[in-house]
Amino acid sequence: MKKDSKELGKLIAGKLRAQLQAEGPDCPGVETLAAYVDQTLTRGERESLQPHLALCARCQEQVGELLRLSEAEEPAKVLVLGPAPGRRITWFRWAWAAPALVALVVAGLWYTGEFHPLLKQQEPTVLQAPPAPEPSKAPEEFKYAQAPTSPAGRKEVGKVQPEKKARQDVISALAPGPPKPSVAYARRAQGATATGATAENFAAPAPGAIAPPSERARLLAPAPPPARDQSAPATQEDRLAARAEVPPPAAEATPQATREKAGQQATAAVGGTASKEPETLGFLTRGVAAKKAIAPSPAGHWRVGRHGLIQKAEANGNWVTQASGVNADLFDITFATPSVGWAVGQAGALLRTIDGGKTWNKVPIPTRADLILVTASGDLTAQVVTRDGQTLATTDGGKSWNTPSHD
């Protein structure tokens, strides 16, 4: 029977082909066929198109070719822990996540020292609020968290705990709250080229200094409240919130100024107007498409975006696009040195440059998950974080990758 069906199928194919016309005078336009494939035609348009398509060989071939080309572009199916961007999460899927989130938040608060008596006894210098908020004055904690500008200085940094920081970033990003600035944007404000996640924050920490709370507080900080008494914050949380309120330093004062401010100041300094792109937190959260991320770095100001977009800010304030060679959405970019930089994005997209961003080369990585974060500490050393919280590290410029071990 199956063989009969196959033979009948051949006969059908032959007869259909014989009935097809090579092409007709009323062939639809290219855009109509493209819209047909994209399914953006109305029902009436599709129904009116079908009789022609049923008899036109050329239009059928074009439709078939468009489908094949679009299928060739789709990445291979990979196991992604979590829903694809844009998918709606139904409520019952979050039912199991709610207690898990609560447990994570509690664990995080414990770790930050909220419940730790020993840590509460000390007032780390890094958490002290500045005496008076002056927009042009760089607060102590920004200078403290400032990454050394030379790779050599970075080597003096203390032990790296990138995977913890990376997971905390992901946890913080998942925590509910009001809209916050971009995580990568905020993280860069603390130290754009931090080794691992925020190695500089951990670097030679003062006794009792707590870098993770600074990061988490920044992320969880609400919109700046009215001016408060900075001289005597009541609680540690107030100090954290107070520090979060301090505006970023001027771009010329600290290389690790916040992205938005640095970009605007750099642009204003040369009299240009920067492209205004919305900066929103959320590109690390599930279900949200990639947004651009701006990174002040040793190689200047860079940003990445959708469809493989990589741009560098020029002195006149314009953003110049660099060829990335990929079409995947890019989520993060960093430069360890003026020459060596990394960019990461959708479905394992990983790019590296060794000429200051003029050319970007794809780097193989043993994962097809979305890479949402990248940090680098040297020419050959970098770490990436996937959307599901996995961290991968390389010490040979991307030739091999491993999972950093817990210390």
Add this chain to the structure above:
Amino acid sequence: MASQTFDEFFVQHRTRLEALYRASGAARWSVSLEDFARVAWQGILRAATAEPGQIPQLLGTLRVEDLGLALGCAQGNERAWDTFCSAYREVLYEAARGIVHEEAQARELADSLLTELYGVDSSEAVRSSRFTYFHGRSSLKTWLRAVLYQKFVNEYRRQSRLVPLPDNPDDTSTTPGSVSEKDDRRYDACLSEAVEGCLRNLPPAEKLLLSYYYVQQLTLKQIGRLSGEHEATISRHLEALRKKLRKRIEGYLRSEKKLSAYEIDRCLDFDSRGVTVELDRALKPE
């Protein structure tokens, strides 16, 4: 119903057009609202003329971001062109490779289209970009692929998917066990006529489904993408269609050709007959 003019359309749907204009980001490329609205109107004009009440829905289907970028490129905005190149140059190269399967020729095809899209024409003072033919009804990516394929078909030799079967008379000989060559030819002719007649009378949607599967050799998944259905659903549709077609063929043979049940079985018993005779002639390109 008289067709609307652009001015009437612009006034009547201005609020919606302004929202689409903002969403498109066309202002980044120095595209005005009126230019944007005019191109959108051209894109939906034909459908809007047929179904004026569908204009809001038609506007909602427009790919406004792509349209804004294309307009910026068509108007010669260099930043728009840079953005387009960074986002779509590789798409064009990959599509060209998928069409031509040869690197050098693919590059040449893609670069040639890029030139047309940029609108370089040394013979005319006015820049004329191919982007003027894009109205946002489809995604820019799909449109680029379609234009590229059409350019390939028009400018290069046509690639036929039909592979001529070898002329081998030996294949047409009857297999051992058949009654006679004369009976086989008669059955072949009846079956061929029945299939042709039944196919001709099929509704366009069903004929198109069979064409996609048997002639264009698309996969179930690809066909499902066109109709928004799962490949399993398409498979069921095809199976149901095959059964329906077979019943119609049997009915045709019974009513039109006056064949008995035994003869109908012989008609459809491909194993015992040299059906390849008919297929050779049927499958060769016209």
